[in-house]
Amino acid sequence: MEFTQLISTQEVARHNNPSDCWIVIDDQVWDVTAFAPEHPGGANLLLKYAGQDATKEYAEFHAPSIVKDNLALECFKGNLDRSTIDENWKREPVAANNTQAAPESEKPELHNIINSYDFEEVAARTASKKAFAFYSTAATDCWTRDMNNSMYKRIWFRPRVMRDVAEVDTSGSMLGIPLRVPLFICPTGLAKMINPEGEKALARAAKSTGILEVISTVSSHPHADILREAPDYPFLFQLYVNKDRAKAAELIQHATALGVRAIFLTVDAAGRGKRESDERIKVDEVVINPVTGQRAANDKKGGGLTRTMGSYIDQSMSWKDIAWIRSLTDVPIVLKGITNAEDAKLAMQHKVAGILVSNHGGRNLDFSPPAILVLLELHKRCPEVFDAMEVYVDGGIRRGGDILKALCLGAKAVGVGRPFLYALNYGTEGAEHLVEILKDEMESVMKLIGIKSLDEVHPGLVNTFDVDHLVPSTPDHPYAKWRPKARI
Amino acid sequence: MEFTQLISTQEVARHNNPSDCWIVIDDQVWDVTAFAPEHPGGANLLLKYAGQDATKEYAEFHAPSIVKDNLALECFKGNLDRSTIDENWKREPVAANNTQAAPESEKPELHNIINSYDFEEVAARTASKKAFAFYSTAATDCWTRDMNNSMYKRIWFRPRVMRDVAEVDTSGSMLGIPLRVPLFICPTGLAKMINPEGEKALARAAKSTGILEVISTVSSHPHADILREAPDYPFLFQLYVNKDRAKAAELIQHATALGVRAIFLTVDAAGRGKRESDERIKVDEVVINPVTGQRAANDKKGGGLTRTMGSYIDQSMSWKDIAWIRSLTDVPIVLKGITNAEDAKLAMQHKVAGILVSNHGGRNLDFSPPAILVLLELHKRCPEVFDAMEVYVDGGIRRGGDILKALCLGAKAVGVGRPFLYALNYGTEGAEHLVEILKDEMESVMKLIGIKSLDEVHPGLVNTFDVDHLVPSTPDHPYAKWRPKARI
């Protein structure tokens, strides 16, 4: 090896594109231009390191000898001249790579996806780092996100047998809109990050499968464009109230004009969740507002899209603002983000059409209560709300069985969020596949617990003993009655 | 490496059998015909990749240099011509391999198996992928399957000392049939997948060890053939009611004519469990009905034998059908699949001979209650059933100590399923060994808790405090009394 050529880092850095691609592995410089298209891990993975040092990532996936075995000798260009290493060379691969997805060929075929977790697993591998980080992240320790799901696992069924269940019917409704499955796609921003069709693809899937889509204020396609994908089909609209109330009013009237069937007013975003995975993945040039063209950028606190996107939300919103919204639209209002019996009662007193029991997928306040437990709290403390308005729930639902548990505990319909984003990795067809999977699972569970229609659900079909001790029965702390005196 | 021969994938594919076997590893083509019989992992493992690329599986088991070290140079045939790679080449090794078991020599000798878990571990390694997947799988998240067993681990003994236990007696009975051990082999289909003798081998073992076999409607040997293995010995029969009631009647009469001593009517299969490990393993050409010759096939949802096999089961069966069965036979009826006190009481009112508390090994409804907890529910809510009929339990029993716990909590006998299939890996002798292991463990426990015969078991010998809070005491939810209104 003494007589091989020494090559400077600056020289290597010049060969940084698909048609002229050198990489460095263990201080050896290789020309992989010809090899890249054949790379088992996909060309993209190699091209990410064009003109750079790939030793570290290489070592994660390959045994040391593979380069030499796979590449013709003429691909070896020489040894790296280590004396030319400078700050540029040492830098991590550029952030732009965080927004590149893996090529299509790395995804398993859709029919191999047999449950919602499969979609997540594939997205983790094949979506861009930034997209997956933004979708999967939650506030601080992600406790609430994880408990949302694990609390469903602590609730069992109490099945009944020997009932004629040859035909079961999963149909339900929301606000009088009949649904094939009482299921809605939770509003999310930046759906485009995983698929250019974004919310438009979801709109088509909602229509074809008979469920509803809740369009986000910050959808990555213009609202009208989304609705245009499913003309005459009902849509719901999620509303963040802008600090600039004129703009807020304009948005409400715009949504009304579009004909949305309900406004889901988000009430749990008065603070911005600290979503650390999102912060840690640096990002450049992601358009986060399709209307204004606002772009994300890194700052001293990280690369969090959350912070950038949420800056316009009015944190001074209060109960009186419901009247204000009513003054602007006749569309029914649903409050999204209720996690407390007191607030559920206030919602009822304000005569809204419904509440969505939700902790924002754990993305805003970590250690807010797991969503399904809030339903139990409502049963304990204000069961009247279930008759006064429709109650929905989202957060942690991953199985048809989870949906049944929520319905048994009083939910009129349930929302599913992240799984639809992960399914969107496969476009409209992916989202449709997800609905059919959940519907199949629901049918199986309905038969096995002994019911034929969702009219028959009731709390006696589930065993919640493993979690009942966690459910408050009073507005106060059970024994700590102390109140602080004024400060200083 | 520049002057080695390039070999097309099509050429490689031709050398695809034991007497002419080439494989590709890291793009190098090797003739392993002579080496295969000496392969430390067994010839089969190599032959699975005859004429194919084995790089991936190879890398799971071997360091890269081993091929070169183990094979003579003349075994090296040349480099793969990567330009000839086509769709055929990229395909996974054919599904048929999923049904091949490891050779006998890979199994430890039977006397090295000292508990039921050993049988499972050996089966996981040496049974065909498909057989192990089908046997071990359960519905969706496998929560109930796993809890069946772990709940036994949360129940302790309350041992008594200084009692004369020099001689202990494990004998018991079912429906008046005296048994050396109050144990029965749960009905399962496809026993042949792990051993060609299947249920016939189990029949011989049941007789020789003094326990009972419950023959499945979908046994992999004809029912009469199984009984013929143990003439004059009592058998039990598990019944799935066919949608085609004429066929169902015929089957009941056939079983009656065969002289079975009880019909275990399965009541927990009104829906089909979603068994994902089973779906994920593709399969071709497994005969799932020895009478009709029906074969399994892959479809868009996967390769699940469960779905294919269960399609004829009548999902409209109800309590009135018990009278219908009684009109066809005088054989005592036991309901298999009760998990709820209400249903146990209904069973008692319908004067069946017994119930088998069971959640189908967790294979149908995930999050149905762990079996042993259902026994506790019966004690809390309808202890009269224990005197009115015989109560059996299955699901999660892996130790003689588990059997004692179930008997203390009122079971007249217990069923063991998967462990017998895993033991069947060693034929009749394996199943016999399993019974003796369990009997030995029972005797040890009986002495150490201070009883000489199973007449002395009672609930006071176990401590269930760790799980008691999970057991319902009312038919309704304890505090959620809400009921849904009609839909829309």
Added chain:
Amino acid sequence: MEFTQLISTQEVARHNNPSDCWIVIDDQVWDVTAFAPEHPGGANLLLKYAGQDATKEYAEFHAPSIVKDNLALECFKGNLDRSTIDENWKREPVAANNTQAAPESEKPELHNIINSYDFEEVAARTASKKAFAFYSTAATDCWTRDMNNSMYKRIWFRPRVMRDVAEVDTSGSMLGIPLRVPLFICPTGLAKMINPEGEKALARAAKSTGILEVISTVSSHPHADILREAPDYPFLFQLYVNKDRAKAAELIQHATALGVRAIFLTVDAAGRGKRESDERIKVDEVVINPVTGQRAANDKKGGGLTRTMGSYIDQSMSWKDIAWIRSLTDVPIVLKGITNAEDAKLAMQHKVAGILVSNHGGRNLDFSPPAILVLLELHKRCPEVFDAMEVYVDGGIRRGGDILKALCLGAKAVGVGRPFLYALNYGTEGAEHLVEILKDEMESVMKLIGIKSLDEVHPGLVNTFDVDHLVPSTPDHPYAKWRPKARI
């Protein structure tokens, strides 16, 4: 490599001793005679494979290239002739190796051992496989063994501050015998397996540290020899009653004559625990009875020393036998193995001097109650026993803090078993070091909970809320009152 010599397995097998030692790694035959003494893992590890194939174990510890890097070329003898592989060659290294300990040099120096877990960790690495398996094993799933310890971790202190604790005193007593620390060494057999001095070394340590040793019926040194190590020092004696009552009487009278201060009559060995680690390690030629010279051997159930050793124990022993023992000796009797309030009350009624609350270290009945919880049961159900007799406890005690917890909950003294065996790895000095470690830890805890002497312990100093729900308050099951009818 084509021209290297082929060597038969039979030839290799001849070079099987320290002065002529060949081994095979990856089918290459090496002469390691000269290298063995320098082997970083110790010569023994290499010599275990003298004349055998060491590929597998080698791969666990070494990277593939190390042989070639470490050995001179002349050490390479040739390639293994694989055609000569026969059954002898395939066999596992002989069982005799299971009884070899690692050389002294592999043990860290004693002053580096700073807690009881360190002793265990060193023993796991350096004692013979069989010794460690026999000492560490417990019945079936080892649940009780592990819970013995983990239940201590679920009990907290309730420390008090600002009390003068400049001087603390750990002294206590058993049966009127003053002790520097209220601690005794539990009786165990086969102590010699880890150190030839066995129970004799423990006797010296007991005397020098001011604690007591309980000598086992099956001690590996003759009882008289052990007592001779500490003349005039008090000893306790553990008794297994022989089925041959004449021999039993002889043993009781022998112990009485030796002057032991109490007989610990084992009452929890009416059945033999199934100790699976012990069974799995094959063994030959271990002397298990120093008097008769009885040797252990493998049989069809495995290589369990437990089974072989326990065969003479009388399983018909009952409460009336206490009177029989009293007819033979005036030495106070303590019942070892009480885990139930009923039995504690019976013991009290039989006026024994004390009871040792113990589940035999989890070695006999798995799922017998964790020892410290039994103390809580006695408080709930028969607190009078603490005043009527002395109550001791063993099982799971690994820290000075554990000892304090047991004393707070009413133990007069505590037993420690396995840790003394592990400490014996360092002889008398090791056992002394263990006592001093525990005493140091006790003193630290005493000061920090605010007590100066063990007279001040009481249950109010510990918080047991995390485990209180597990403690029975009635002799029966709390809600399952059913009793079985007679069989058949």
Added chain:
Amino acid sequence: MEFTQLISTQEVARHNNPSDCWIVIDDQVWDVTAFAPEHPGGANLLLKYAGQDATKEYAEFHAPSIVKDNLALECFKGNLDRSTIDENWKREPVAANNTQAAPESEKPELHNIINSYDFEEVAARTASKKAFAFYSTAATDCWTRDMNNSMYKRIWFRPRVMRDVAEVDTSGSMLGIPLRVPLFICPTGLAKMINPEGEKALARAAKSTGILEVISTVSSHPHADILREAPDYPFLFQLYVNKDRAKAAELIQHATALGVRAIFLTVDAAGRGKRESDERIKVDEVVINPVTGQRAANDKKGGGLTRTMGSYIDQSMSWKDIAWIRSLTDVPIVLKGITNAEDAKLAMQHKVAGILVSNHGGRNLDFSPPAILVLLELHKRCPEVFDAMEVYVDGGIRRGGDILKALCLGAKAVGVGRPFLYALNYGTEGAEHLVEILKDEMESVMKLIGIKSLDEVHPGLVNTFDVDHLVPSTPDHPYAKWRPKARI
């Protein structure tokens, strides 16, 4: 390799410094003098093994071939002459290395640190082994240390929505001193180990961020020097009472003269915690008392700084000593280390200004109660203390959310210890960054639970049901009323 030079260990050992550095890897001797500055792991890691055998540590980080690939052939000096290996050679790298930190370049830039755990993770990698061991360690099993934090994770929020929270205010106070955040830096010794500026850097950060520093009796800078960093800014002083009461008095008067605003009298150090990680890392020459110049040294029990440092503390201190301290100073007294309602009540009766509920970070008594649970105990048993004096809490606080939970449960302010030491790895700026992170997190939580100022906190904002069963409601054990009789 037969003709390479053999080099003695003694020769190698001579090349033991940065300008002449040889190391041995796999018995090959290499000159790494020129390479060290380029070493990817930093020069220091290599230089630690100057003149020594680095095989073991090398193998932890590198594949075997890397040396040869990275070093020019002339760097190879020959093979180690193994016959020259002696005791000196076998010794572990000298303890002095335990006190070397990694070079600055290995730390990520400060803006990449986004939570307190990041600081810990970086310190674990880059602080000296001894510093990290001393800071992170706790008593024996570290149970209390870990539970301090995990109990916060078992307490949830009960958030309220639709309240105007556009502006939130984190300000609070201690003893009338207004604070930007009600947060103080816990007193710790040896802060200098991670940063030469030690407590002086913390003093500057306290002032600039508007929180308080509690200066330790054993601070690594002289007390006056620390105060000088922030003239006119309030400080608190932690007091260990010296056995030599004259010296204790002198210290109290010295602190009084310095103008500290409160004396935090440590009451939970009557015994010395056994901190095992600290003991296991050998140390030489760490100055542990800047006044006396006392140095740490290893002894037979290990290298624990704790034992060496704590030897002068008066273990006979009692409640009457509060009057004695009052006789020496008018500065308010706070008792640090209360974990029991009885002691809290005694503190109130002794009219101290406050108590710090603390278990010394789990460093003294393992299994003392998790700090946040003690607050719950005070609510249950003596809520009057919250009005009679200020109550602080420390231990396990890692998030702004943890701070809010503590404040809701009655804490007037909270202490954070280890995280400030880890942040000190980045000097004053690091500590400031930590405060801002915690303040940001607090603000986010305040908005999301619906409060604008800390006057609004109260126990009803948290759900403690998951831990309430662990909180005592009586001074005694709930059912074990037994008390021991006098000994012997």
